[in-house]
Amino acid sequence: MFEEIFGLPAHPLIVHAAVIFIPLLAAGSVVFGVVPRVRTHLGWAVASLAIVAPVAALAAKLSGEAFMERNFGGETPEGPLGAKLDEHMGYADPLLFSALGLGVSALLLVYSSVRLGKTATAILTVVTVVLAVVAGFYTVRAGHTGAVAVWS
Secondary structure, eight states, X not given: OOSEETTEEHHHXXXXXXXXXXXXXXXXXXXXXXXXXXXXXXXXXXXXXHHHHHHHHHHHHHHHHHHHXXXXXXXXXXXXXXXXXXXXXXXXXXXXXXXXXXXXXXXXXXXXXXXXXXXXXXXXXXXXXXXXXXXXXXXXXXXHHHHHHHHO
């Protein structure tokens, strides 16, 4: 399922969704939490991104595994390319889990701003900001190491 899209390898295409949606969720959820006056305008966008971004991260991970299976039989190649791919693949799980955590936190933040009150919203804002930084870090590291593996 995650091997090809219209005859092209799926992973290089799918990763762009994660690279776009995870930072958008990070920025949107931080602004939502920190700037209360924009909450009425950003609520649906943040809630939507909280679902789409983790799904994009999962699709990127699964398509990467299919890409490795197809091109290398599931085994990491020897030499410098193998080292670069190992580093890149090492960011897959942390990125997926941080994006998932950020998604859950962002959904709870949107809910709390409507239903739970200021204390819960303040606590969830802090949690969301931390998770946004973590997810942003792993998005940049995974993207950078993937680009280095391909282009160097």
